Amino acid sequence: MQLQVILNALDRHGSFVYEKVRWRDDLKRQLDIVVRPRRGSRPICSVCGERGGTHDHLAERRFQHVPLWSLAVWLVYAPRRVNCATCGVRVERLPWARGKERTTRHFQWFLASWARRLSWQETAQHFGTSWNTVSLGAPAYQGGRWLESVKMAVVWGLRHRDSTGIQAIGIDEVATRKGHRYVTLVYQIDAGARRLLWIGEDRTKATLERFFRIFGKHRTSQLKYICSDMWRAYLTVVAQQASAAIDILDRFHIFKMFNKAIDQVRAQEARQLKARGRETLKHSRWLLLKRRGNLKRREVLRLKELLAHNLKTVKCYLMKEDFQRMWMCTSSWQITRFFNEWVDRARRSRIEPMKKLARTLEDHAELIFNWFEAKGAISSGAVEGMNLKVKLTTRRSLGFRGRNTVKYSLYHNLGRLPEPNDAHRFA
Numbered sequence: 001m002q003l004q005v006i007l008n009a010l011d012r013h014g015s016f017v018y019e020k021v022r023w024r025d026d027l028k029r030q031l032d033i034v035v036r037p038r039r040g041s042r043p044i045c046s047v048c049g050e051r052g053g054t055h056d057h058l059a060e061r062r063f064q065h066v067p068l069w070s071l072a073v074w075l076v077y078a079p080r081r082v083n084c085a086t087c088g089v090r091v092e093r094l095p096w097a098r099g100k101e102r103t104t105r106h107f108q109w110f111l112a113s114w115a116r117r118l119s120w121q122e123t124a125q126h127f128g129t130s131w132n133t134v135s136l137g138a139p140a141y142q143g144g145r146w147l148e149s150v151k152m153a154v155v156w157g158l159r160h161r162d163s164t165g166i167q168a169i170g171i172d173e174v175a176t177r178k179g180h181r182y183v184t185l186v187y188q189i190d191a192g193a194r195r196l197l198w199i200g201e202d203r204t205k206a207t208l209e210r211f212f213r214i215f216g217k218h219r220t221s222q223l224k225y226i227c228s229d230m231w232r233a234y235l236t237v238v239a240q241q242a243s244a245a246i247d248i249l250d251r252f253h254i255f256k257m258f259n260k261a262i263d264q265v266r267a268q269e270a271r272q273l274k275a276r277g278r279e280t281l282k283h284s285r286w287l288l289l290k291r292r293g294n295l296k297r298r299e300v301l302r303l304k305e306l307l308a309h310n311l312k313t314v315k316c317y318l319m320k321e322d323f324q325r326m327w328m329c330t331s332s333w334q335i336t337r338f339f340n341e342w343v344d345r346a347r348r349s350r351i352e353p354m355k356k357l358a359r360t361l362e363d364h365a366e367l368i369f370n371w372f373e374a375k376g377a378i379s380s381g382a383v384e385g386m387n388l389k390v391k392l393t394t395r396r397s398l399g400f401r402g403r404n405t406v407k408y409s410l411y412h413n414l415g416r417l418p419e420p421n422d423a424h425r426f427a
């Protein structure tokens with residue numbers, strides 16, 4: 001077979017030779033590529049990196065390599081042990097794999113890059129279990145193998161990423177799994193540069209303090225904008241750690257609060273109506289919380305019908321729609337006037353959750369106005385966009401358990417991490 005020609009062109013290792021290629025199995029679904037040391041070459045000590053004499057040969061080991069067509073490919077090699085002057089007798093260093101790994105580095109990058117395009121389940125099935133039926137261990141082990149690849153890619157990417165020039169960050173929190181375990185996420189949200197920067201357990205003061213410690217004083221001092229919600233713990237830490245940056249309350253977080261208030265009013269009113277034998281508000285939740293543009297035709301009709309009733313819930317909904325107009329204001333004078341008038345109306349609404357919301361907004365008016373100051377410098381809707389992607393990715397990777405799995409998956413999919421130059425050649 002002339003496979004050696006291809007291998008030599010793509011992935012030549014000076015001290016090793018692709019000796020021969022053979023079928024591994026009778027079904028002809030797997031290929032073995034036998035590798036041997038180049039004649040006269042001296043092995044490299046895996047501990048110190050010095051060359052030494054050959055002590056002896058270990059048993060043949062197999063390293064799964066990038067598949068060819070739909071054939072599984074293996075490198076087969078009997079590692080030498082080195083007589084190292086410094087370290088004694090040690091196993092040699094191999095250019096295609098590290099330590100006790102059973103996959104080549106190229107195969108790991110290959111799997112990692114597919115893990116971004118397919119769901120984790122699909123990747124594991126496609127590149128794991130289908131070959132698994134031919135030989136190999138349990139499916140769980142296969143899943144573990146490419147999960148390892150994702151970890152490897154993330155660790156490499158985090159170490160090599162460029163985190164200079166970050167001027168705007170967004171702080172967000174997401175519940176992982178059902179229940180209330182939270183993670184805090186920090187995004188870069190500069191116009192034109194959005195990515196996930198950091199993930200921390202929980203959403204406490206300590207969480208965010210940890211971020212700023214890692215981010216460092218110098219980079220923190222260069223931050224111009226910080227976007228977050230009104231979570232007290234976050235605001236306190238931001239004020240302490242990054243006092244030079246402008247704090248922004250973005251639209252996404254404001255509307256999260258609106259939805260919470262509307263939900264309260266709706267639930268209460270629905271109960272009252274039901275007690276009087278009316279079910280006007282039944283199944284109305286999503287109609288009121290969804291963005292108008294995202295409603296289906298049938299839903300628009302139902303919404304119209306609902307709006308015809310003179311309900312508190314409807315009033316709240318209209319107030320939310322009205323508040324959206326603030327983002328159409330163009331001058332700071334307009335914005336302030338609009339805001340104050342809106343708050344006035346809300347306070348006179350005699351709907352308790354709305355009055356409360358108005359008070360909260362008023363307390364944080366400055367943070368809201370800051371958004372308009374930062375216009376153009378931060379990518380609009382960045383936090384919301386990232387939040388959506390985070391939720392999707394979290395859901396996709398839930399099939400795989402294990403500590404930190406979700407974390408690796410998030411960095412891998414949203415971190416825009418760099419890859420080594422040669423990692424793409426096979427993928």
Ligand SMILES: [Zn+2]
Nearest residue numbers: 045048084087
């Ligand atoms: Zn050594």
